[in-house]
Amino acid sequence: MRSISLSLLGLTKQDHAILAVAIKLIDVPGTSLTILPEGVLSGEVILINNDTDAGADYLKKKNPDQTKIFLSEKFMPTPQGSRLLERPVRIHDLVNAFNISCEQFKSSTKKNIKVGSHANISTSPVNTNNTPLLLHEFITACQKNGLIKLECPPYSPLYINGISRSVATRASLPEIHIIAREKDTLPQISPLSAVEEYEQASSNGVNIYPINTIIWHTAMVGANGKILPEHSHDTPVKLKSMPRFPREYMRKHPEYLKMSALLTRKSMTVNQLQQATQLDIKIITDFYNLVYALGLSAIDEKANTAEIYGNNKSKKSGLLSRLAKKLSTTG
């Protein structure tokens, strides 16, 4: 039985009543929906009351792995992969939406959503893809000036050179994405004995990438909320200065700039960044993994990890979002 996790956001009493019936009528053999505790928004499927502020805000969240079902008073365009049910919500329509989602997740690997006693949004799936592990190997190679061979058949091995900060491989960047995305096969990691061995492996027309390029590509696959090995969502880090993000990423991830700005001023943990930005914990974790792997952030043991951050939207934030809107519509 594949149990698919369902988060709820801002549902009314009436919505809950419809949900209670609909969930029993799902008709996809071998699947069931499990409702996550209130406040846990990391379910594979999320049912959102769009007529609340939090619900409407959620529309802007980009987490392609999650299927969103919006309940809304008015018709509105929704992002790809999400569904809109106009009010009054019919049980039949909700069942249909659930059936489609269940079909979709039926064949995919189960993600264990671990829910601690103090259920909160920092809860992260246990099983994830290879991204954190790969990043960890890149970091280790660089820190130890080491040489590592990383095999993930059927793809060409990656030869990581921490001395020259480069990666030699016949694998293409899209193939490296696949290796990172892979959930069920762990790459085999072995140390290379000598520089000669690396050089031999990296001769004959293989691609040699700067390690930072590979780190970017690996981190951008996303780690589904999973942080690097030996790190936690309560590890405080600080940036020395604003990173030099490639421009295309700056446009794609304006939130990376925002988080970099916060971490340049102050050491913060992933959980504190979440409080301060209200972004999805997965986005923050991916950012954390990226900047740490790139060597841009450093752990700050002295930081106060207990400090609580409010989402202090300043008076000017309205002005700034209007300016951003204007800039994106002209030219």
Added chain:
Amino acid sequence: MHIGEHKIVFTGPVGAGKTAAITCLSDAPVIGTDVAATDETLNKKDLTTVAMDYGYIELEDGEFIHLYGTPGQDRFNFMWDILCQGGMGLILLVDATSPDPAADCEFYLGAFDSFIQETGAVIGITRADISDNTRYEEVQDVIIEKGYPIPVLEIDARNEDDVKDLVYALMAVL
């Protein structure tokens, strides 16, 4: 110029691309406004005029973001404080082909220090398209471990998308 209006201040050495950058963003042709100013370095009673670039962005609700470029001549530096009052943030442009863009950064960051601490700043290294070497690292060295974030971007001040990226980066640190 009114104190308290929404404005972004552009500064940097002559030729760094302030006029070009403001032109990219402004909804109306950029004008060099003559601002009456008392030049305290000369004589308090002496009125002089200072040519500043001025443009604006009109938001959908009719609100304006005013764009001011600081006058180039050093003897009008006393204007900077007044110009910055109530400003949203600073865009510092330095020319990659100039002898020492890092020193220019140091000078302007120092001159606008309190304004930057209150608001925020971004640095655009211009003319990167015609510079032999990237000046990014030198500029980055000036701002490292300052304790506040200043994004640095290499841009062409005549390119609208580039200048917009500067503004986005500025907004992220405000």
